[in-house]
Amino acid sequence: MTSSLRPADVVELTQITHRYARALDLCQPELFGSVFTHDMVLEFHPLGNEPPIRYDGLRSFLGRPSVPFRTQHFLSNHEFEVKAGQASGICYVQGQHWLESNPADLYMVGARYEDQYQRLAGGWRIAERRCYYMWTQGDPSVMTGRLSTANRTSRKAAR
Numbered sequence: 001m002t003s004s005l006r007p008a009d010v011v012e013l014t015q016i017t018h019r020y021a022r023a024l025d026l027c028q029p030e031l032f033g034s035v036f037t038h039d040m041v042l043e044f045h046p047l048g049n050e051p052p053i054r055y056d057g058l059r060s061f062l063g064r065p066s067v068p069f070r071t072q073h074f075l076s077n078h079e080f081e082v083k084a085g086q087a088s089g090i091c092y093v094q095g096q097h098w099l100e101s102n103p104a105d106l107y108m109v110g111a112r113y114e115d116q117y118q119r120l121a122g123g124w125r126i127a128e129r130r131c132y133y134m135w136t137q138g139d140p141s142v143m144t145g146r147l148s149t150a151n152r153t154s155r156k157a158a159r
Contacts, residue, residue, distance in 0.1 A: 005082055012124050013080050013117060017091055020126065021073035029062055034125075036061070037118055041128045047136060067145035070103075072096045075113075087117040087124065093131070097142050107142040110135040 016035055023031035036042075036058050044053040055061040073095045080089040090112060097107045116128040 005080055009082055009087070009124070010078075010080060013087060013089055014078050016117070016124055016126060017075055017078065017089075017113065017115070020129075021075055021093075024071050025073055027070075032058060032062060034122070036129075037120070037125045037127045040126060043130045045130065045132045047133045067143065068100045069097050069142055069145055070100055080117075085119045087119070089113075089115045089117065091115075099142055099145065105139060105142050107138040107140055108136065109133055 019031055020035045023029060023035060038058050040055075040058055040061070042055040042061055046052075055064065073093055076092050078089065078091040080087055093109075093111050093113055095109045095111070097109070099105045111131050111133045114130045114132065115126050117124050118127045
């Protein structure tokens with residue numbers, strides 16, 4: 001993406017993406033109000049034939065069921081384009097997910113975020129975020145807080 005970005009825009013847009021990761025990783029949902037517009041759209045596009053997971057509006061995202069897993073997200077390769085109070089951006093993410101009850105149960109995702117931003121009175125916010133999985137490793141049932149039967153069975157056999 002090319003544009004004539006002001007350095008201040010690059011810094012603020014990058015900070016918004018980092019604040020999203022920090023809110024997830026440190027379990028600080030109160031930060032999402034300074035990350036997203038109230039009418040945001042957030043979609044996760046897993047690999048294969050699984051349908052996307054979509055949240056329409058901040059209230060929808062904050063109201064999702066909680067699960068007993070923790071995360072650590074690493075973001076890189078940010079690119080932005082700004083036009084008349086709107087911006088688009090892309091960055092790469094590697095997310096690690098593990099059960100609080102057993103951190104050895106790990107699910108990793110490599111993905112890219114494709115974002116649309118709006119400049120509001122309080123600064124830039126993410127209006128739309130689409131997460132496209134590029135690869136995964138480990139047991140995806142960690143995301144639901146329950147290990148798959150196959151994973152439990154293989155762990156018992158390995159002991």
